[in-house]
Amino acid sequence: MDPNKSGEIQECRRCGRMFYFTGVGKCICASCKAEDEAEFESVKNYIYENLSATIMQTSKDTGVKISRIKSFLRDGRLVIPDGSAVFLNCEVCGANIKFGRLCRECADTLSKEMKQQLQVDEFQIGEKPKSSDSARMRFLDRS
Numbered sequence: 630m631d632p633n634k635s636g637e638i639q640e641c642r643r644c645g646r647m648f649y650f651t652g653v654g655k656c657i658c659a660s661c662k663a664e665d666e667a668e669f670e671s672v673k674n675y676i677y678e679n680l681s682a683t684i685m686q687t688s689k690d691t692g693v694k695i696s697r698i699k700s701f702l703r704d705g706r707l708v709i710p711d712g713s714a715v716f717l718n719c720e721v722c723g724a725n726i727k728f729g730r731l732c733r734e735c736a737d738t739l740s741k742e743m744k745q746q747l748q749v750d751e752f753q754i755g756e757k758p759k760s761s762d763s764a765r766m767r768f769l770d771r772s
């Protein structure tokens with residue numbers, strides 16, 4: 630490691646302990662990172678094994694906070710499998726999406742400047758689940 634390059638003592642964003650941050654990834658200490666990885670793995674395994682579980686059920690059974698699960702999804706790190714009951718909602722239209730913060734349609738409609746304002750990156754634009762029968766029904770009702 631080059632001591633002249635980045636890297637400095639920082640406060641862990643999660644537990645507040647001081648640690649040596651290399652400048653790569655999230656500003657959290659090694660023990661929080663390990664905990665984060667473990668939580669991520671258990672949530673991921675759980676939703677792939679229990680497709681009918683909601684986000685609430687997932688949180689209850691894995692012991693991982695709902696806010697933490699949502700942040701995995703918003704970061705685009707965790708992708709909801711097809712047929713799962715866990716969904717996020719598009720921040721603009723409220724449609725179910727599998728990860729991220731916006732659905733593709735809203736992302737396409739929003740101008741570049743708006744996306745910058747909302748701080749939405751490409752990876753935060755989520756797909757809608759494939760079996761969107763309810764969405765199709767709603768569309769039919771309106772026409």
Ligand SMILES: [Zn+2]
Nearest residue numbers: 641644658661
């Ligand atoms: Zn920490």
Ligand SMILES: [Zn+2]
Nearest residue numbers: 719722732735
């Ligand atoms: Zn949308």
